[in-house]
Amino acid sequence: MQLTVVGTGYVGLVTGACFAEMGNEVTCVDIDERKIENLKRGILPIYEPGLETIVSGNVSAKRLQFSTSLQDALAASDVYFIAVGTPPNTDGSADLRYVLDVARDIGRYLSHYAIIVDKSTVPVGTAERVREAIAAELQARGVDIPFDVVSNPEFLKEGDAVADFMRPDRVIVGCDSDTARDRMRDLYATFMRNHERLLFMSVRAAEMTKYAANAMLATKISFINEIANLCERLDVDVESVRRGIGSDSRIGYSFIYPGCGYGGSCFPKDVKAIIRMADDCGFEPVVLKAVEARNEQQKQLLFGHIVREYGNDLKGRRFALWGLAFKPGTDDMREASSIVLLNALIAAGARVTAYDPVATQAAHAELPESWFKSGALVLANDQYQALEGADALILVTEWKPFRHPDFERMGRLLKEPRIFDGRNQYDPQRLGEAGFRYTGIGRSNIRQPE
Ligand SMILES: NC(=O)C1=CN([C@@H]2O[C@H](COP(=O)(O)OP(=O)(O)OC[C@H]3O[C@@H](n4cnc5c(N)ncnc54)[C@H](O)[C@@H]3O)[C@@H](O)[C@H]2O)C=CC1
């Protein structure tokens, strides 16, 4: 099939590359000329394991190309994916400006029957607005070209994006036309060879499914974080509790890892947007509001632990920070817990030496230049260099090389053998035996005063 994917971010580029890998001819379009120029030269805008290989392979095979011209791409294909951003407005609702811009562009240039597939995460009812925007442009041109609008939300995770796209748990298609349903079934058939995982439903149900999935996952995280905070007060190790509840198949082990809060470009934004959707129809989403509030407090937790140890004034202290990205496997720092922590530490007068295996460039883009200039924040070249002379290590992102570090070497490099672990990577007892004071999330080897 000939496909056009509009937007070459995490979702658009992975979608385009994976469909090309399955033998389709794909044009990826973006308004960002630099991004497209770089892609044409083989430079990817994001770090995503495995992506570079399939992009370059499919470009060489001439199944994948990049363009800034939607008009040219439209002429060649008949299925168009919209995969542009839907960032939050100041009131938390999803900003649909980019989605509707693309819809209007499609209406301006459409010349034959087409299926417009919305992959961006959008509030219930957006497909209808996309349909109206396209129809208005066609009407302005005085032409009557049939088209269908389909909702096909994306569930990939950053850091595993290619694997998730290639082996999806399910593919949701919201659709109310037989022609579009048959085309979508055909398009995804290559991903379903083992067993059918294509779920058809109404367009509105598909839009809602995306928000409900992200809100459910965020709820699991905020729930376990609440339990972890309670464990801390009751002198219970939350890791035992996590294993204890995860072994119940009705609960499961996934997404119940306690930590210093969820970040990224999606959970924070999508929880806000679903809350806003509820508010807009006069419904009070008590659970979702609590999920968001818990997460905001959770992002402050590591700083709280540090203040409890050293007091409010951190002048003269320097901390080593491992991990800047919002999760391992990505260079994305959007809404990362590291940013909240850095803001608090630097405002309290501390200096930080941070190390992240891939997010160095993202750090310069996301964080104030003044921090680097003043020396408040220094980026180290490796994880051990960051520790030299630091008062303590703070772990924020659980990159694999941080999981089994050389504790003996760490003990020699740090000023004090002290670890604050925002992702519960280490065993408090073992660290205690190695001479470290250790505070995780809902676990520690320091006895609280009675
Ligand atoms: N990042 C992720 O892991 C996931 C994101 N999503 C959703 O997918 C959507 C896209 O997210 P990302 O890929 O992260 O966004 P992104 O911000 O990485 O990329 C969006 C791209 O769209 C381009 N763009 C904007 N307006 C355009 C236009 N009129 N024509 C052509 N290109 C245009 C931008 O230049 C940018 O390159 C969002 O709704 C997001 O919630 C869904 C699942 C996973």
Ligand SMILES: O=C(O)[C@H]1O[C@H](OP(=O)(O)OP(=O)(O)OC[C@H]2O[C@@H](n3ccc(=O)[nH]c3=O)[C@H](O)[C@@H]2O)[C@H](O)[C@@H](O)[C@@H]1O
């Ligand atoms: O809509 C989206 O954009 C995507 O959002 C999430 O994917 P992503 O944000 O890339 O990453 P996750 O692995 O879900 O992690 C999100 C955050 O939750 C945190 N997390 C995750 C799991 C857990 O048990 N505990 C926890 O604190 C991570 O550290 C990270 O900060 C969803 O997992 C994807 O299914 C969805 O498509």
